[in-house]
Amino acid sequence: MVKSILLLNGPNLNLLGTREPHIYGHTTLPDVENTCREVAASHNATLESFQSNHEGALVDRIQAARGKVDGIIINPGAYTHTSVAIRDALLGVGIPFIELHVSNVHAREPWRHHSYFSDKAAGIIVGLGVYGYKVAVEHVALNFEERGEKASL
Numbered sequence: 001m002v003k004s005i006l007l008l009n010g011p012n013l014n015l016l017g018t019r020e021p022h023i024y025g026h027t028t029l030p031d032v033e034n035t036c037r038e039v040a041a042s043h044n045a046t047l048e049s050f051q052s053n054h055e056g057a058l059v060d061r062i063q064a065a066r067g068k069v070d071g072i073i074i075n076p077g078a079y080t081h082t083s084v085a086i087r088d089a090l091l092g093v094g095i096p097f098i099e100l101h102v103s104n105v106h107a108r109e110p111w112r113h114h115s116y117f118s119d120k121a122a123g124i125i126v127g128l129g130v131y132g133y134k135v136a137v138e139h140v141a142l143n144f145e146e147r148g149e150k151a152s153l
């Protein structure tokens with residue numbers, strides 16, 4: 001069966017590649033998304049990606065994934081440190097997720113050390129740069145269970 005993965009990126013991650021490159025590197029988000037799709041395909045999985053600067057749009061996308069997606073990889077950006085709404089959406093749809101940060105948030109400002117997601121994440125990837133996305137896709141493709149509605153058809 002084909003596993004289905006959803007990659008979500010929160011605010012300002014559309015600026016990857018040009019935004020504070022000493023922290024986030026030079027790779028753009030479209031490049032990251034293409035690589036993730038290729039890695040997923042190499043493991044017989046499909047990957048859809050979505051980026052938004054808006055909290056409600058991310059909540060809507062998570063809700064739309066209910067029953068259709070086997071695993072979510074999410075870099076919530078600054079919403080990591082603020083968003084009860086995105087946390088609740090992830091818990092509400094019951095889809096296991098990986099929390100990912102390009103930078104090592106624990107080596108940065110103290111307020112970046114707290115996450116509304118970490119205690120509920122299946123795994124956390126922090127500080128590996130954009131390479132972390134590849135690791136996350138590989139992990140979901142290889143180790144998450146297939147559990148979308150389509151699995152029971």
Ligand SMILES: O=C1C[C@@](O)(C(=O)O)C[C@@H](O)[C@@H]1O
Nearest residue numbers: 012075077078101102103112
């Ligand atoms: O926007 C971001 C990106 C980030 O999630 C990361 O990928 O390292 C870390 C967050 O603290 C920050 O607000």
